[in-house]
Amino acid sequence: MSGPLAGVKVIELAGIGPSPYACMLLADLGADVLRFERANPDAKDEPYFDLLTRSRPSVALNLKHDDSRELILELSEQADILIEGFRPGVTERLGVGPHDLLARNPRLVYGRMTGWGQEGPLANQVGHDINYIAISGALWPVGRAGERPVPPLNLVGDFGGGSMMLVFGVLAALVSARSTGVGQVVDAAMVDGSASLLTMTHSFLNAGLWHEERGVNLLDSGAHFYEVYETRDQKYVAVGAIEPKFYAALLDGLGLSNEALPAQMNRGEWPSMKERFAAVFATKTRDEWTTLFEGTDACVSPVLSPREAAQYEHNVARGVFQGGDTLQPSPAPRFSKTPGAVGRAPTTPGSGTREGLTAWGLTSERIDALQASGALG
Secondary structure, eight states: OOSTTTTOEEEEEOOSTHHHHHHHHHHHTTOEEEEEESSOTTOOOOBOSOGGGTTSOEEEOOTTSHHHHHHHHHHHTTOSEEEEOSOTTHHHHHTOSHHHHHHHOTTOEEEEEESSOSSSTTTTSOOOHHHHHHHHTSSTTSSOTTSOOOOOTTIIIIIIIIIIHHHHHHHHHHHHHHHHSOOEEEEEEHHHHHHHTTHHHHHHHHTTOOOSSTTOSTTTTOSTTEEEEEOTTSOEEEEEOOSHHHHHHHHHHHTOTTSOOOOTTOGGGHHHHHHHHHHHHTTSOHHHHHHHHTTSSSOEEEOOOHHHHHHOHHHHHHTOEEOSSSOEEOOSSOOSSSOOOOOSOOBOTTTTHHHHHHHTTOOHHHHHHHHHHTOOO
């Protein structure tokens, strides 16, 4: 493996969504991640749809088996990080909780990914991204004036407030462990993380610059210069001309620079200006507007579908996406000396059992014995 995390060893007790994405990020950047999940240890090595499982082998393991518990304890002695995404208390009941593993490896960083957190009144309640961002305040502002909040896919809770915060946390704890010799538990909760993402919004609220009413603010579709407009061909362009000089370039491109218009920050005129902008944008196609604004500072961009984005000139030039039949985003961020890479394509769960365990030092005889006992699978 290459990348800035080469040499870092990670045990992944597979969950869904946020924890696999966090482990994918670590593996893309060179970490040696061993993914354990319920699967068939004899599964054929075939292409698999789930891109979140790329860059590391999938090892079939029955975590309820005594031999599996002992295997995790044993492997934790050579691991730097363990990541799990179960409900609070599950790994403790399985005998592979923080107390069990830190007793074997005091330098271990034990990363825990949940929605509600490890404690609190809701800690053991079920939920999904939409529930976590609902109580953190992150769902409320997303939407248009007079309409209900719109779920922003599962980007804010699962991946932004969850996976990214987990990766940030375990790597920070790893830096600490390498300087102090002492590991720790990282409690990454999507409620906490998505609340943290609202820090700037809270700054605006505290300063009286943001209203809790939805769709009337600078960045929530309230402003006519920070909005999405439909074009003549029923496609869309995104406008983000906040600064005065960018706004002037926008007006110039729209043919409105010589019109008697209200001041840009006159909030009372924003609704009428949106109507005016909408009428102008409806006169040309998306691609015509893209060409017209190309090379200007008007902050106008075409709104692309995921498939279109992979063919967009800028993204092609930077290699933002890769793959032929299996299109996928490339590893990010980028490193000048130790670039990350997709280490292996996603394959059938369990198909990397022997490969993965062998790489972590198990002999063929030991793997055979584990499979015969029922620990693998």
